[in-house]
Amino acid sequence: MSTISKSAFWLGLRDGAPFVLVVGPFALLFGVVAADAGLNALEATAVSLAVIAGAAQFTAIGLLADHAPTFVALASALAVNLRMAMYSASLTPHLGAAPLWQRALAAYLTVDQSYALAMSTYPKHPDWETPQKMGYFLGTVTAICPFWYLLTIVGALVGNQIPPEFALDFALPITFLAMVAPMLKTRAHLAAALVAITLSLVLTWMPYNLGLMVAAIAGMMAGARVEMMTGGAK
Structure with a gap:
């Protein structure tokens, strides 16, 4: 941790x-869904380790379980994860000067929570340099992340033994609401959210x-x- x-x-x-x-x-629920789709605990954990993007994982596993074509599952997961490209672009001014290995690690660990926290905290510390931000x-x-991996394994092992009244599926919408709502600060943000929500329905x-x-x-x-029309005005 020297740098x-x-x-x-x-x-x-x-x-x-x-x-957490x-x-x-959320991780428990993914493990359950993966097990229902025919994955064993090792395979479910490998997906979490390789993808580390819950929404994309649910999308891909759900489509494959419904016998959708593989390219549709991959394309859908990619579309869900397109936001990561935007995350990376907005993080680059803050972390772009870090050593390569740190940037590679940050790229792997860029998830909704780390991005939301970083982008809300960095403006509060204008004196921070790259080591502090990283x-x-x-x-x-x-x-x-350790909880994500560990509880994916637990979910895959226990499967449907988790009572439905636990309503694990509440975690996904609650998480996204908690992270996204405070970030809707400009007209462009609101327009993007409104159009996406309307069309998805x-x-x-x-x-x-x-x-x-x-x-x-x-x-x-x-x-x-x-954004182009308003010049980023609120």
């Missing part, structure tokens, strides 16, 4: 720890959840257009 700030790391760990309360049920970023996922008739892909792309286009 990152220890104090910023511990601050990130503190800020990221509460997300929603990541845990330390904070890595701290945010130190509690989250209107296009539910499309097979294999393709409506989500169309809605995501249309939302990004709408947000970009409003």
Whole structure:
């Protein structure tokens, strides 16, 4: 930890720890869904380790379980994860000067929680340099990621033994609402969200959840257009 700030790391760990309360049920639910789709515990864990993107994992596994073509499952998962490209672009001014191995690690660990925390915290510390920013970023996922891997295994092993009244599926919408709502600060953000939400509801008739892909792309286009028209005004 010589090239990152220890104090910023511990601050990130503190800020990221509460997300374990929603990541845990989310990971358990993915393990259950993966087991239902025919994956064993090792395969389910390999998916979590390789992809580390819950929404994309659920999308791909769900489509494959419904016997959708492989290319549709992959394309849908990619569409769901397109936001990571935007995350990376907005993180680059903060972390781009870090050593290559740190940037590679940050790229792997860029998840919704680490991004949301970083982008809300960095403006509060204008004096932070790259070591402090990288330390904070890595701290945010130190509690989250191990729980994601561990509870994926637990979910895959226990399968449907988890009572339905536990309602583990609440974790996904609650997590996204908690992270996205405070970030809707400009007209472009609101336009993108409104278009994506509206189209995702209107296009539910499309097979294999393709409506989500169309809605995501249309939302990004709408947000970009409003950004150009308003110049980023709030």
